[in-house]
Each structure stands twice: as C-alpha cells, then as structure tokens.
Amino acid sequence: MDFHCLNSRFPADLYQDTSYRIVPANQTKAATVQDTANTLGLHDTLRHGPRSLAAEVQTQGGLKGRLQNWEATQDNAKLTVQRNIYGMHAPMRLLMERKIVAQTSPFVAAMSPSNVHLDILMGRDAAIAPADIFLGMETGPSLDIHDELKKKGL
Numbered sequence: 001m002d003f004h005c006l007n008s009r010f011p012a013d014l015y016q017d018t019s020y021r022i023v024p025a026n027q028t029k030a031a032t033v034q035d036t037a038n039t040l041g042l043h044d045t046l047r048h049g050p051r052s053l054a055a056e057v058q059t060q061g062g063l064k065g066r067l068q069n070w071e072a073t074q075d076n077a078k079l080t081v082q083r084n085i086y087g088m089h090a091p092m093r094l095l096m097e098r099k100i101v102a103q104t105s106p107f108v109a110a111m112s113p114s115n116v117h118l119d120i121l122m123g124r125d126a127a128i129a130p131a132d133i134f135l136g137m138e139t140g141p142s143l144d145i146h147d148e149l150k151k152k153g154l
C-alpha cells in the first residue's frame with residue numbers, strides 16, 4: 001500500500017520538523033543586496049539574477065506569517081509528541097484517518113456543510129469559531145432537496 005497517496009504530509013513532511021516548537025518560526029526574508037554583493041559591494045547580477053526591489057522590501061511583519069502558520073505548528077507539535085510517546089504508528093494512523101474523513105462528503109441537504117468527524121480528529125470539537133455562530137443563509141447551502149438530489153445523481 002502506498003501511503004503517499006493517502007496523505008501528502010506522510011512521510012516526508014512528518015520527518016521535516018520534529019521539534020516541540022509551540023510558536024511558528026519567523027518567516028525567512030529573501031536575499032538582499034548585502035547577501036548578493038561581490039567584493040566591491042555591488043549586486044552581482046550574473047550570479048544572482050536581476051535585482052528585485054520587491055524582494056528587498058519587507059511589506060509584512062513577522063506576526064502575520066506566524067499567525068498563518070499557527071495551526072500547522074500546533075498540529076506538528078502534537079504529532080511529534082504522539083510519535084515520541086506511542087511510536088510512529090500513532091501519527092501515521094491519525095493522518096490517514098484525517099485524509100479519509102476529509103475526502104468523504106456527507107449528504108445533508110438542509111444543514112450547513114460541516115465535517116464534524118474531521119473536527120474531532122483535528123481536536124477542534126470543543127472550539128467555537130465565529131463561522132459556527134455567524135453563518136448566514138446567504139453563504140449557506142440551498143434548501144432545495146430536488147437540486148441536491150440532481151447533483152448527487154439520485
């Protein structure tokens with residue numbers, strides 16, 4: 001059985017960062033003129049390509065990148081702890097279960113699309129997000145059961 005098709009995070013990504021990092025790492029900055037300068041202090045275009053001012057200017061602070069990677073870092077720390085306590089099979093099994101549950105789409109026409117099974121496996125079953133409360137009908141699914149049956153081909 002090929003595990004690469006079940007989850008893109010296994011096994012390569014699981015081995016990449018096996019640290020107990022709680023806060024995401026700071027984003028790496030692109031190379032600047034100081035990094036690509038030759039002995040005269042000028043940008044070496046032949047070795048490093050044309051100079052890009054957009055790469056040199058940092059438009060975003062480090063906080064935005066850390067907040068975007070927060071959930072992935074927390075998940076990676078939990079998987080690392082599971083691997084060290086229970087063995088390699090525990091995070092591998094959890095990742096495979098997440099992939100299988102994420103591929104299934106429950107058919108409930110009158111309710112909002114939510115994957116409770118995936119929320120439980122991700123550990124988000126006790127968390128209440130703003131989308132859980134403020135989901136209006138303009139963004140919700142259609143309540144027409146006939147259209148839903150036509151989409152499913154029943």
